[in-house]
Amino acid sequence: MKDTEEIGREIQRLKKTLSEEKENIQAIEELIGGRIKVDLWGLGEKDLEKMTWESFSFLERNKDCLAPTPITSHREYVGGIIVAAKKALRALTRWYAELILRRQKEFDGELIQILLAMLLRLEKMNGRIGALEALTHPASPNKEERV
Amino acid sequence: MMAVKDYAPWRRAAEKSPRHFLRLLRRSLARNKAIPQEVLNSLALTVIQTHPSSRVLRFLPRLVQTVAAERGLQSAWNLVASLEVALHHRKPTIGLYDNAAHYIGGAQKYGCTIASALQDDFDITLIANRPVARSQLENWYGLDLSRCRVKVIPIPYFEKKDRLRELIDAGEVDTSQENPFHLISLESGHYDLFINNCMLEMVYPLANVSIFITHFPERGKSRFFYVKKYSQIVANSLYTARWIRQKWDLNPHQHLYPPVDMEAPFVPQEKENIILSVSRFDPGGNKQQLKMIEVFQHISRDQPEKLKGWRLAVVGGSIRDNPYLEKINGHLSRNPSSAIELRTNLPASDLKSLYQKAKIFWHFCGLGQTDPAKVEHFGMTVAEAMQNGCVPIAFRGGGQMEIVEDTVSGFLFSTEKELAEKTLDLIGRPGFLGEMGQQALERGKRFRREVFVDAVQAYVRDLVRAGFSVSLES
Numbered sequence A: 001m002k003d004t005e006e007i008g009r010e011i012q013r014l015k016k017t018l019s020e021e022k023e024n025i026q027a028i029e030e031l032i033g034g035r036i037k038v039d040l041w042g043l044g045e046k047d048l049e050k051m052t053w054e055s056f057s058f059l060e061r062n063k064d065c066l067a068p069t070p071i072t073s074h075r076e077y078v079g080g081i082i083v084a085a086k087k088a089l090r091a092l093t094r095w096y097a098e099l100i101l102r103r104q105k106e107f108d109g110e111l112i113q114i115l116l117a118m119l120l121r122l123e124k125m126n127g128r129i130g131a132l133e134a135l136t137h138p139a140s141p142n143k144e145e146r147v
Numbered sequence B: 001m002m003a004v005k006d007y008a009p010w011r012r013a014a015e016k017s018p019r020h021f022l023r024l025l026r027r028s029l030a031r032n033k034a035i036p037q038e039v040l041n042s043l044a045l046t047v048i049q050t051h052p053s054s055r056v057l058r059f060l061p062r063l064v065q066t067v068a069a070e071r072g073l074q075s076a077w078n079l080v081a082s083l084e085v086a087l088h089h090r091k092p093t094i095g096l097y098d099n100a101a102h103y104i105g106g107a108q109k110y111g112c113t114i115a116s117a118l119q120d121d122f123d124i125t126l127i128a129n130r131p132v133a134r135s136q137l138e139n140w141y142g143l144d145l146s147r148c149r150v151k152v153i154p155i156p157y158f159e160k161k162d163r164l165r166e167l168i169d170a171g172e173v174d175t176s177q178e179n180p181f182h183l184i185s186l187e188s189g190h191y192d193l194f195i196n197n198c199m200l201e202m203v204y205p206l207a208n209v210s211i212f213i214t215h216f217p218e219r220g221k222s223r224f225f226y227v228k229k230y231s232q233i234v235a236n237s238l239y240t241a242r243w244i245r246q247k248w249d250l251n252p253h254q255h256l257y258p259p260v261d262m263e264a265p266f267v268p269q270e271k272e273n274i275i276l277s278v279s280r281f282d283p284g285g286n287k288q289q290l291k292m293i294e295v296f297q298h299i300s301r302d303q304p305e306k307l308k309g310w311r312l313a314v315v316g317g318s319i320r321d322n323p324y325l326e327k328i329n330g331h332l333s334r335n336p337s338s339a340i341e342l343r344t345n346l347p348a349s350d351l352k353s354l355y356q357k358a359k360i361f362w363h364f365c366g367l368g369q370t371d372p373a374k375v376e377h378f379g380m381t382v383a384e385a386m387q388n389g390c391v392p393i394a395f396r397g398g399g400q401m402e403i404v405e406d407t408v409s410g411f412l413f414s415t416e417k418e419l420a421e422k423t424l425d426l427i428g429r430p431g432f433l434g435e436m437g438q439q440a441l442e443r444g445k446r447f448r449r450e451v452f453v454d455a456v457q458a459y460v461r462d463l464v465r466a467g468f469s470v471s472l473e474s
Helices: A004-023 A045-061 A079-136 B004-016 B018-030 B037-050 B053-071 B073-086 B106-118 B134-141 B182-188 B238-248 B289-302 B323-334 B348-357 B380-386 B416-428 B430-447 B449-468
Strands: B093-097 B123-128 B148-152 B193-196 B209-214 B232-235 B274-278 B311-316 B340-344 B360-363 B391-395 B411-413
Touching: A004 B053, A004 B073, A045 A079, B004 B018, B004 B037, B018 B037, B018 B053, B037 B053, B037 B073, B037 B449, B053 B073, B073 B449, B093 B106, B093 B182, B106 B123, B106 B134, B106 B449, B134 B148, B193 B449, B209 B449, B232 B238, B274 B289, B274 B348, B274 B380, B289 B311, B289 B323, B289 B340, B289 B416, B311 B348, B323 B340, B360 B380, B360 B416, B380 B391, B380 B430, B391 B416, B391 B430, B411 B416, B416 B430, B430 B449
Parallel strands: B093 B123, B093 B193, B123 B148, B193 B209, B209 B232, B274 B311, B274 B360, B311 B340, B360 B391, B391 B411
Antiparallel strands: none
């Protein structure tokens, strides 16, 4: 026989807990557990620039693929044992993982450097184009209108 | 919404054992495999309905914990909220947002009519950004909103002195800064169903089911463009739907014509020789009342015999100190005509009476325009005129082409010459004019409030059935 009342009470309890936790969060991305994906097609120049730098800073923050990640388990009783086992396994395989990932880390770092150089060059070129336009067509539309 | 066949293994797992289902879920989430929220909600409900209470009670906290950890707190909250609705523990809730709710307008009437239509089946909160009382909304639109409540959430960005205008203009938002409408996005996460009635693309919907109502896609895409995140996009006309596709590259799911309730309590018999125009006196002159007056005066000069005994009534709402209205008054003082009547901000009863008396209705909005936003997106007053047996002669463009069936229930025109010919033809054939009036009256019924209410109720019930596995009729 199903105790619907007890299930109802449990649902209410869970909702109350979640609501309390939700109240403390003011960022949408934290609530949805990830970044908001933006469709870049159709964006104006100003928005694209902002998006580019946001994505770049995300890459910059997460470039280290060797950075340690926490080891957890959702199991109620055997969680501790599982965490200990995972830690042991990770320690055993670290030398091999690092062998591969160190090259990856160098590669990623280099890519981010190139990307940054390209972005900075693009900014400089945009500045020069703007200056040239101002010289040749003083009343030309602003950047956003051009797009 | 949910393609059942794609999730058959999931459903089997949910039916077999909660543990098996959780394992499958964790594996998928770990691999970043997306599971639509409504599918997740439905599968959790299957577990609850299939297994004994003791297992369900052990399963639920684990499920919620897993979902919160992998998909965020909002997803977990939505899951639990959907279970409450599906198990009939409470009515579903709706948050209906309109940043111009404090302002009288057609789009706002659209939203309030939705609220009024759904208030028996849902707990409805009308979300506004500026103070407005429920009684005001009821008076403005003649609606019963007694089971709805109003919540005012000011947006600090628009409360600053230099931006403190009567209407909140999202076009002023600097997209290189923080999104000021995230306050409303957060609020949307407190409801089962969130309706964005002001086509504000910068509000990110967090509710289980979300509807984006578009009266016209005003702005292009920006960094804060979230229309794609809504479960449903509704357009108020096929014209708007076409521009949503063109401007945003999105396909609306539904189109619902606005509710029009100007029907006469009786079929008007004795009409007068009045050509009527009803439109807001837009300060930019978008509705082209001046052009209309000029055309009428031109026809009167060219064909005085044919227009003898006819008058033009130009009626509409206006703000104080309206430069366009001043322009019209200036023209009329230079070119006076006793056959032209200009009236602003008429009481509803006088307006109704004019609709009942007039034989012909002129509508110029869109004539000579190249900007699609300045063409009538629907054309509410055209439908109002038709509901009173007034034969419309409207510009061939925008939503008017969907209201008026050319030569059947009215006429469409592209040039002033065409308008003059069609008007004179109608005036010269009183029998035909009467017949067309009847046709217009019949056509006008298509846009009645009752039709809108039935369509909204059926549409939202279907959405709830799909999103929450629950039938409101039961």
